[in-house]
Amino acid sequence: MPLPLHHLRAGIIGTGFIAPVHIEALRRLGIQVTAICGSTKAAKATADQWGIPEVYGDYDYAAMYRSPNVDVVHITSPNRVHVEQSLAALAAGKHVICEKPLGMTSEETALCVAAAAKSDRVFAVNYMCRYFPAILQMRAMIERGELGRIIHVQGHFFQDWLLHETDYNWRVLASEGGKLRAVGDIGTHWIDAVSFVLGAKAESVFATLETFHKQRLRPKGEVQTFTKADPADMEPYEVDTEDFGSVLLKFGKSAHGHADGVHASAAISQVAAGWKCSLYFGIYGTKGSVQWELQEPNHIVLGRRDEPNQILQRNTPGFDKDIAGYTDYPGGHPEGFSDAHKMHYRAVYERIASGGKSPALFASAEDGHHEVKLCEAILKSHEKQTWVKA
Numbered sequence: 329m330p331l332p333l334h335h336l337r338a339g340i341i342g343t344g345f346i347a348p349v350h351i352e353a354l355r356r357l358g359i360q361v362t363a364i365c366g367s368t369k370a371a372k373a374t375a376d377q378w379g380i381p382e383v384y385g386d387y388d389y390a391a392m393y394r395s396p397n398v399d400v401v402h403i404t405s406p407n408r409v410h411v412e413q414s415l416a417a418l419a420a421g422k423h424v425i426c427e428k429p430l431g432m433t434s435e436e437t438a439l440c441v442a443a444a445a446k447s448d449r450v451f452a453v454n455y456m457c458r459y460f461p462a463i464l465q466m467r468a469m470i471e472r473g474e475l476g477r478i479i480h481v482q483g484h485f486f487q488d489w490l491l492h493e494t495d496y497n498w499r500v501l502a503s504e505g506g507k508l509r510a511v512g513d514i515g516t517h518w519i520d521a522v523s524f525v526l527g528a529k530a531e532s533v534f535a536t537l538e539t540f541h542k543q544r545l546r547p548k549g550e551v552q553t554f555t556k557a558d559p560a561d562m563e564p565y566e567v568d569t570e571d572f573g574s575v576l577l578k579f580g581k582s583a584h585g586h587a588d589g590v591h592a593s594a595a596i597s598q599v600a601a602g603w604k605c606s607l608y609f610g611i612y613g614t615k616g617s618v619q620w621e622l623q624e625p626n627h628i629v630l631g632r633r634d635e636p637n638q639i640l641q642r643n644t645p646g647f648d649k650d651i652a653g654y655t656d657y658p659g660g661h662p663e664g665f666s667d668a669h670k671m672h673y674r675a676v677y678e679r680i681a682s683g684g685k686s687p688a689l690f691a692s693a694e695d696g697h698h699e700v701k702l703c704e705a706i707l708k709s710h711e712k713q714t715w716v717k718a
């Protein structure tokens with residue numbers, strides 16, 4: 329049985345695309361959302377919509393951190409303020425769930441690693457793909473050696489929401505989102521998910537990146553993620569982040585010895601027409617393979633050379649019994665993106681409620697820092713056209 333979590337209280341920073349995903353998931357878990365922080369107008373509107381009692385406008389997160397009614401801070405603001413807001417939250421004695429990527433540079437994310445290590449608070453980075461039941465199942469299968477020795481991994485993370493030159497979001501600007509856009513924004517989800525499944529960290533990379541739209545058009549004001557502006561009200565700007573990239577990765581030793589020194593290749597794109605949010609990979613071992621796709625997350629394709637292939641379905645005998653702790657509905661009742669968020673927050677809040685006794689499978693500050701180091705290595709590899717260690 330999951331632990332009761334209704335005594336824990338959350339404060340949310342940001343009111344854009346992903347903030348309501350956090351709020352909704354917390355509500356489904358019975359956790360109180362007591363405070364919201366953002367622009368004065370949007371924070372008030374969000375508070376009115378969701379019935380959130382404390383409103384902190386003017387992006388005044390420090391005022392929210394002074395509230396005695398906030399135990400856990402969810403940072404859903406743009407990347408450039410993640411580290412500053414995380415460090416201040418830990419200093420104020422709050423637990424933190426920070427959106428990915430953890431920060432803009434490894435120099436600043438190292439500060440989070442140090443602060444989280446010194447603190448007795450729980451700190452998680454929202455690489456919530458770890459909490460799809462299928463991801464946990466594949467991880468368990470590889471850990472038990474059911475796929476034999478892992479040979480290689482291949483996959484992609486494709487979207488098309490930035491396909492047109494008129495598609496705009498703060499992520500396109502290196503000053504707001506970091507020097508790597510497609511790789512930093514969605515590629516790190518792919519790398520984190522694959523690393524988690526393999527039980528090994530990516531150690532070195534070889535990459536090539538490309539900006540298809542060297543110049544784009546942007547609205548004169550700001551727009552929320554996945555919303556469109558009127559093209560008549562736009563101005564041109566030079567693009568300083570990539571639209572797509574190809575990355576080769578070499579993984580280090582795995583915790584269990586079944587996935588040591590694995591090679592992987594990933595294609596990452598935000599201009600791939602037709603793909604909305606397709607995180608896909610196949611992991612190939614000496615005894616079999618697994619394939620999984622985020623847009624159809626309720627099953628795994630298990631491939632065998634000398635036996636028929638199988639479809640393993642969530643919450644049926646194809647999945648381990650203990651994976652059922654990360655799913656709430658019976659097989660055939662689809663769970664997806666918002667449920668993975670919910671399962672991630674449940675795990676973090678249970679960790680807090682149990683005083684550190686429940687499993688901490690979520691991405692730590694160290695994991696978030698490693699993803700940013702990988703992004704820097706990917707950029708360097710692209711510039712030098714050589715393998716680079718993270």
Ligand SMILES: NC(=O)c1ccc[n+]([C@@H]2O[C@H](COP(=O)([O-])OP(=O)(O)OC[C@H]3O[C@@H](n4cnc5c(N)ncnc54)[C@H](O)[C@@H]3O)[C@@H](O)[C@H]2O)c1
Pocket residue numbers: 341342343344345346347365366367370387404405406407409427428429454455456498513551552553
């Ligand atoms: N884990 C996931 O699945 C997932 C999915 C989408 C986005 N994200 C991450 O969430 C973050 C937000 O992305 P989004 O798509 O919601 O963006 P968004 O632009 O839709 O929303 C960002 C919000 O932050 C607010 N904001 C801007 N500056 C701020 C500041 N200084 N302090 C506080 N709030 C500020 C904006 O007003 C807006 O409400 C990003 O880091 C992104 O990478 C994660």
